[in-house]
Amino acid sequence: MIVSGKNDTQGLQQQLLRDSNVDISMKFGFLGLGMGGCSIAAACADIEMAKTNYRFPYSALLVNTNKVDLDKIETKNSLIRKLLVGNGKGAGRNPSVGEQIFRENQEAIKNEILTQFKDSEFVWVVAGLGGGTGTGSIIQAAQTLYNNGFDNKFGLILTLPRLTEGKVVLDNALEQLQTISRLMDSAFGSIILVDNNKLYGDYTTLEPNASVSDYLNFSNEYVADTLHELNIITASFKPYGEFHFDSSEFENLIKTPRILHLAKFSLPANSVDTDQSLTYIRQLEEYIQNGVLSGGYRLNKASRLAVSIITNESTSQRIFNLTFSNTIEKQLLEIAPIASERPIAQYKYNLKNKNDIYFYVLLAGLPLPTSIKALVEENTRLIDLENATDDEDEVFSALAGYSRTKAKKITEEKVDPFSTLSSSSNNAKTKKPNPFDLL
Numbered sequence: 001m002i003v004s005g006k007n008d009t010q011g012l013q014q015q016l017l018r019d020s021n022v023d024i025s026m027k028f029g030f031l032g033l034g035m036g037g038c039s040i041a042a043a044c045a046d047i048e049m050a051k052t053n054y055r056f057p058y059s060a061l062l063v064n065t066n067k068v069d070l071d072k073i074e075t076k077n078s079l080i081r082k083l084l085v086g087n088g089k090g091a092g093r094n095p096s097v098g099e100q101i102f103r104e105n106q107e108a109i110k111n112e113i114l115t116q117f118k119d120s121e122f123v124w125v126v127a128g129l130g131g132g133t134g135t136g137s138i139i140q141a142a143q144t145l146y147n148n149g150f151d152n153k154f155g156l157i158l159t160l161p162r163l164t165e166g167k168v169v170l171d172n173a174l175e176q177l178q179t180i181s182r183l184m185d186s187a188f189g190s191i192i193l194v195d196n197n198k199l200y201g202d203y204t205t206l207e208p209n210a211s212v213s214d215y216l217n218f219s220n221e222y223v224a225d226t227l228h229e230l231n232i233i234t235a236s237f238k239p240y241g242e243f244h245f246d247s248s249e250f251e252n253l254i255k256t257p258r259i260l261h262l263a264k265f266s267l268p269a270n271s272v273d274t275d276q277s278l279t280y281i282r283q284l285e286e287y288i289q290n291g292v293l294s295g296g297y298r299l300n301k302a303s304r305l306a307v308s309i310i311t312n313e314s315t316s317q318r319i320f321n322l323t324f325s326n327t328i329e330k331q332l333l334e335i336a337p338i339a340s341e342r343p344i345a346q347y348k349y350n351l352k353n354k355n356d357i358y359f360y361v362l363l364a365g366l367p368l369p370t371s372i373k374a375l376v377e378e379n380t381r382l383i384d385l386e387n388a389t390d391d392e393d394e395v396f397s398a399l400a401g402y403s404r405t406k407a408k409k410i411t412e413e414k415v416d417p418f419s420t421l422s423s424s425s426n427n428a429k430t431k432k433p434n435p436f437d438l439l
């Protein structure tokens with residue numbers, strides 16, 4: 001399903017997908033964990049290219065504990081492999097159960113990983129934060145990749161739950177995010193966050209009558225298309241000017257630790273006047289800040305950025321001049337002053353029926369977005385609500401007392417792993433320390 005917004009990149013994307021000269025920068029593998037993770041990984045690996053003898057460029061391994069959910073996923077790409085672990089009944093939104101099942105099947109999963117991703121240059125571990133299976137097995141999966149030849153060759157794609165998904169989901173997601181944030185400087189490459197709040201909001205504005213399941217299908221294809229689009233954009237054009245945001249730059253960006261922020265948008269060519277930067281500069285800044293899969297980033301912390309600007313022959317002759325380049329460079333210097341690599345590449349492409357200018361902007365090395373604060377606040381509000389019934393009457397206060405002790409227990413358990421995270425750092429000094437030893 002395609003949602004067409006006024007300033008999206010569909011026009012270019014649709015043409016590229018039918019262009020048999022288009023190539024990809026990197027062969028991706030997708031390791032889907034749990035239902036959300038498997039659905040997104042399947043959508044990614046089901047992408048088809050127009051190139052002869054290279055219809056399906058990606059591979060996937062889908063791991064779930066729930067047989068019904070795993071069977072439900074339909075794929076066209078025969079390279080996608082499904083692996084059921086556990087007794088087939090799921091992990092019931094309990095990450096400890098998900099983790100345990102992964103551990104018990106570690107050897108089988110490792111062997112499948114080695115087979116499925118034999119040709120993959122970079123693997124994305126994909127999971128929906130908030131459930132039991134995906135959330136519980138992210139670290140296990142990351143560790144398995146790290147220890148089996150994929151160190152510096154994998155990243156994470158994680159969904160953030162919607163605010164309305166309830167305390168258990170929010171709690172699971174936030175607890176796992178804490179662990180991930182402790183590891184994200186050293187254990188894996190970039191993390192792409194798919195904020196279900198943001199995407200759901202954007203989607204329902206355009207499709208007010210759609211259901212949640214329509215949204216999920218849309219979001220999965222949207223993530224898949226966006227990643228593929230970036231992968232082909234960086235491999236398919238000859239640069240117009242001196243800079244090139246090419247395959248190796250794309251590889252560097254996705255291998256940069258911490259969060260990777262993506263923005264893509266188009267502007268009608270006739271709205272852009274290069275001598276009058278106000279005709280486009282504010283929009284540019286707004287689209288970059290908003291991003292497409294998640295938002296709320298302090299972009300001034302970005303350690304790397306890359307920009308591709310694509311338009312047709314005649315527009316390229318008009319706009320790709322020094323004034324335009326300088327204006328964009330200056331604007332990006334304001335947005336991300338400390339980014340050490342910052343190619344701004346300009347390309348022309350034989351765009352049919354379209355007179356738009358397409359922008360793709362990637363910023364890497366970011367800290368967690370402020371949108372996570374909203375999840376923490378909602379979770380705190382729900383906990384407070386739960387405890388607010390305290391002294392309404394005897395039965396209630398007795399019950400509340402009971403649940404308070406229970407809640408306290410959970411909190412105490414939760415503190416434990418993080419105190420151990422910070423205390424143990426007695427690794428071998430000469431060898432690169434294994435970040436997972438900290439856990």
Ligand SMILES: Nc1nc2c(ncn2[C@@H]2O[C@H](COP(=O)(O)OP(=O)(O)OP(=O)(O)O)[C@@H](O)[C@H]2O)c(=O)[nH]1
Pocket residue numbers: 033034035036037039040065066090091092093094098127128129130131132133134135159160161162165169194196216217219220
């Ligand atoms: N974007 C997107 N998010 C999803 C999808 N499915 C689930 N999610 C999100 O992922 C979170 C975790 O849900 P699941 O992936 O179903 O959970 P699981 O890993 O299978 O865990 P258990 O069922 O508890 O074993 C949910 O709370 C949603 O926010 C999907 O298809 N697309």
Ligand SMILES: [Mg+2]
Pocket residue numbers: 034035066069090091131133
């Ligand atoms: Mg499940």
